[in-house]
Amino acid sequence: MLNFLKILATPEFFYSIIRISAPILFATLAAIVVEKAGFSNIGLEGLMMFSALAGSLVSYYTKTWYFGLLAALATGVLMSLIMGFFAFKLKTDIILVGVAVNMMGSGGTLFLCKVITNLTQGKAMASTTGLITKSLCIPDISIPLLHQIPFLGAVFSGHNLLTYLAFLFCLLTSVMLYKTPLGLNIRAVGENPNAASSVGVSVLRIKYTAMAFSGLMSGFGGAFMSMAYAQGWSLDMVSGRGFIALAAQAMGGGECLGGMLSALVFGFAQALGIKFSAIGLDSNLASPIPYAVTIIGLVIFAIVRNNKIKRQHSAAALAKSEAK
Amino acid sequence: MTKRRQLKFTMIRSLVAICIALLVATLLILISAGGDTFQEKLQATGEALKQMLVGPLFRMSQKKGTSFEAKRLADILAAMIPTIFTGLSVCVMFSANQFNLGAEGGIMLGAFASAMTAIYLPMPAGVHAVVAVLVGGAAVALIMLLPALLKTKLNVSEMVCSLMLNYIIMYVIKFLMNTYLADKSRGQIMSYAFQETANIPPIVNNTVFSGAKLTWGFVIAILAVILCGLFMYRSRWGYTIRMIGINQDFAKYSGMKVGAVIVLAQVVGGFLAGAGGGIEMLGRYTSFSWSALPGYGWTGLTIAILAGNNPYMVPFAAFFMAYLSKGCDLMATYAKVPAQLIDIIQGVIFLFFAAEQFLSKYRQKLVVKSAKEEIARANLQKEG
Numbered sequence: 001m002l003n004f005l006k007i008l009a010t011p012e013f014f015y016s017i018i019r020i021s022a023p024i025l026f027a028t029l030a031a032i033v034v035e036k037a038g039f040s041n042i043g044l045e046g047l048m049m050f051s052a053l054a055g056s057l058v059s060y061y062t063k064t065w066y067f068g069l070l071a072a073l074a075t076g077v078l079m080s081l082i083m084g085f086f087a088f089k090l091k092t093d094i095i096l097v098g099v100a101v102n103m104m105g106s107g108g109t110l111f112l113c114k115v116i117t118n119l120t121q122g123k124a125m126a127s128t129t130g131l132i133t134k135s136l137c138i139p140d141i142s143i144p145l146l147h148q149i150p151f152l153g154a155v156f157s158g159h160n161l162l163t164y165l166a167f168l169f170c171l172l173t174s175v176m177l178y179k180t181p182l183g184l185n186i187r188a189v190g191e192n193p194n195a196a197s198s199v200g201v202s203v204l205r206i207k208y209t210a211m212a213f214s215g216l217m218s219g220f221g222g223a224f225m226s227m228a229y230a231q232g233w234s235l236d237m238v239s240g241r242g243f244i245a246l247a248a249q250a251m252g253g254g255e256c257l258g259g260m261l262s263a264l265v266f267g268f269a270q271a272l273g274i275k276f277s278a279i280g281l282d283s284n285l286a287s288p289i290p291y292a293v294t295i296i297g298l299v300i301f302a303i304v305r306n307n308k309i310k311r312q313h314s315a316a317a318l319a320k321s322e323a324k
Numbered sequence: 325m326t327k328r329r330q331l332k333f334t335m336i337r338s339l340v341a342i343c344i345a346l347l348v349a350t351l352l353i354l355i356s357a358g359g360d361t362f363q364e365k366l367q368a369t370g371e372a373l374k375q376m377l378v379g380p381l382f383r384m385s386q387k388k389g390t391s392f393e394a395k396r397l398a399d400i401l402a403a404m405i406p407t408i409f410t411g412l413s414v415c416v417m418f419s420a421n422q423f424n425l426g427a428e429g430g431i432m433l434g435a436f437a438s439a440m441t442a443i444y445l446p447m448p449a450g451v452h453a454v455v456a457v458l459v460g461g462a463a464v465a466l467i468m469l470l471p472a473l474l475k476t477k478l479n480v481s482e483m484v485c486s487l488m489l490n491y492i493i494m495y496v497i498k499f500l501m502n503t504y505l506a507d508k509s510r511g512q513i514m515s516y517a518f519q520e521t522a523n524i525p526p527i528v529n530n531t532v533f534s535g536a537k538l539t540w541g542f543v544i545a546i547l548a549v550i551l552c553g554l555f556m557y558r559s560r561w562g563y564t565i566r567m568i569g570i571n572q573d574f575a576k577y578s579g580m581k582v583g584a585v586i587v588l589a590q591v592v593g594g595f596l597a598g599a600g601g602g603i604e605m606l607g608r609y610t611s612f613s614w615s616a617l618p619g620y621g622w623t624g625l626t627i628a629i630l631a632g633n634n635p636y637m638v639p640f641a642a643f644f645m646a647y648l649s650k651g652c653d654l655m656a657t658y659a660k661v662p663a664q665l666i667d668i669i670q671g672v673i674f675l676f677f678a679a680e681q682f683l684s685k686y687r688q689k690l691v692v693k694s695a696k697e698e699i700a701r702a703n704l705q706k707e708g
Contacts, residue, residue, distance in 0.1 A: 090679035105668025284499035
């Protein structure tokens with residue numbers, strides 16, 4: 001047990017928590033903004049799959065990683081706008097739109113990958129891992145001065161460009177939601193679309209904007225998966241991160257800071273799972289940990305929320321009786 | 325709107341949705357088809373489409389021409405067994421407005437539990453298979469209590485919870501198989517063989533269908549459709565489930581036990597998915613070797629949407645999906661188009677079927693027409 005703790009107390013472990021949390025954080029931000037606008041996008045998983053594929057393929061064909069990143073972002077935004085069209089224009093239940101995108105994100109991406117790369121030979125799983133080299137991935141960044149500090153340097157420096165962007169976007173999203181007119185409109189539409197519409201806010205445009213934002217974040221998340229976390233795209237590589245993000249959004253109370261902390265909790269659980277398998281436990285025993293933590297986290301969050309509501313109610317009742 | 329017009333609208337709408345999906349499929353095939361000139365590509369696309377749309381029932385060869393193939397029909401019917409069950413499962417849960425997406429993990433857990441019963445609990449023939457399937461169903465019904473109770477007691481999203489459960493179920497089963505249950509004498513990870521008493525026998529002698537496997541599971545699936553239909557449309561519980569789906573507040577204020585019925589819907593849904601997994605496992609395989617989620621849950625979701633949450637329509641939707649899936653498989657074999665095209669077609673059909681406002685202008689026209697006729701008739705009666 002003590003030995004095990006010793007393994008955990010290394011800078012590598014904390015480094016891996018941050019690394020693993022980054023894609024979850026991107027998806028969580030996506031979930032937070034649409035949830036603020038009053039609906040939920042459960043298609044994040046599929047959006048990330050498509051973005052991941054687009055990113056890795058475009059970076060392979062153009063031989064430049066930033067074109068790949070741009071393609072991933074464009075794919076995310078474009079697909080989320082199509083989702084918005086189905087949800088807002090054709091009045092498909094937004095949850096079902098998400099389910100459909102996830103459906104296509106699993107087998108459909110494999111289809112596209114096979115068709116575009118012509119790796120159709122045999123029944124073997126196609127992936128782009130054979131095509132992508134280190135130079136086609138998004139680069140890591142070593143922060144000057146910081147990387148020389150003993151423990152902290154190893155934890156916080158040398159991360160991928162997107163990892164830093166994830167935490168930066170966490171801050172920016174918070175500012176966007178609470179300090180800009182756009183954020184005010186998004187929150188207004190989420191809380192009371194009729195009131196927002198009555199003061200001249202175009203509800204539909206705000207909803208599309210929120211949707212596009214979630215697509216953008218999913219694009220970053222997908223690009224991270226195929227161009228930083230792993231070298232290349234492979235089938236079902238997002239493996240539930242889009243769903244975990246929905247849970248992180250709920251657990252974080254729908255706020256950026258809370259969402260970030262929840263994402264870190266999931267990152268911790270996943271990093272722990274990897275460490276478990278490193279010391280010889282079956283990885284299949286460690287892999288479900290993040291999913292189980294998600295359910296437990298949701299339960300804890302629900303209990304806390306319910307207690308808060310109860311307290312508010314009893315406080316209100318008390319105030320009423322005192323007033324008499 | 326009259327009933328006949330309503331039916332007409334539903335059928336036209338379905339056809340248009342399917343046509344759009346096939347159009348998308350055609351475009352994708354055209355892109356992926358071999359051939360250097362456009363002419364060749366077009367020809368290859370035609371071949372691929374023919375395989376996909378006609379191939380599931382007819383064998384096409386240069387020498388013998390097109391001939392009906394009973395084996396392929398049996399294959400399609402056999403492929404419908406698990407998806408009918410997941411389709412019914414989703415129907416029941418979605419009817420109560422519970423977006424429980426646990427049918428995917430449910431069918432795997434049901435298959436696993438049934439398989440374990442079939443291997444480790446010796447019982448006389450006949451009883452064994454029934455008990456094994458019931459155990460599979462009960463196991464999933466029990467698991468579905470978790471999202472259901474969390475939803476009713478704490479208002480935790482059943483959707484996220486059931487999605488997480490899918491992954492947990494898959495990994496735990498993989499862990500159990502790797503560590504304890506695998507038959508170490510085999511090359512790959514699979515359990516010991518089921519006891520023969522637990523097999524679900526085929527309906528007809530296999531030679532008739534030239535090697536195809538169609539078990540009594542199919543008959544059980546159709547029975548399940550009828551039972552589920554009766555449950556949903558002829559029982560008090562079913563009525564409450566549908567009423568909660570239509571208007572939960574109304575159901576609550578008219579004294580229905582909303583919480584209990586929400587739990588019930590998910591437990592019944594879980595049981596159906598689990599039993600389906602058991603029947604599929606005991607009918608098609610001789611030992612448990614699944615190492616990933618089988619995907620029947622998602623197909624079941626599409627089927628439920630196609631069927632409009634009506635259990636009686638589920639077999640037709642399941643047939644349609646099985647037909648398309650078989651067509652895509654054949655296309656992959658004969659025309660070198662990846663079989664995963666089915667996922668894209670499925671997604672597109674799903675989207676358009678679920679789209680409420682799709683062709684709404686046409687429906688509006690029909691409604692107006694009906695209303696005008698009604699007014700005219702009323703005027704006639706007044707005069708007469």
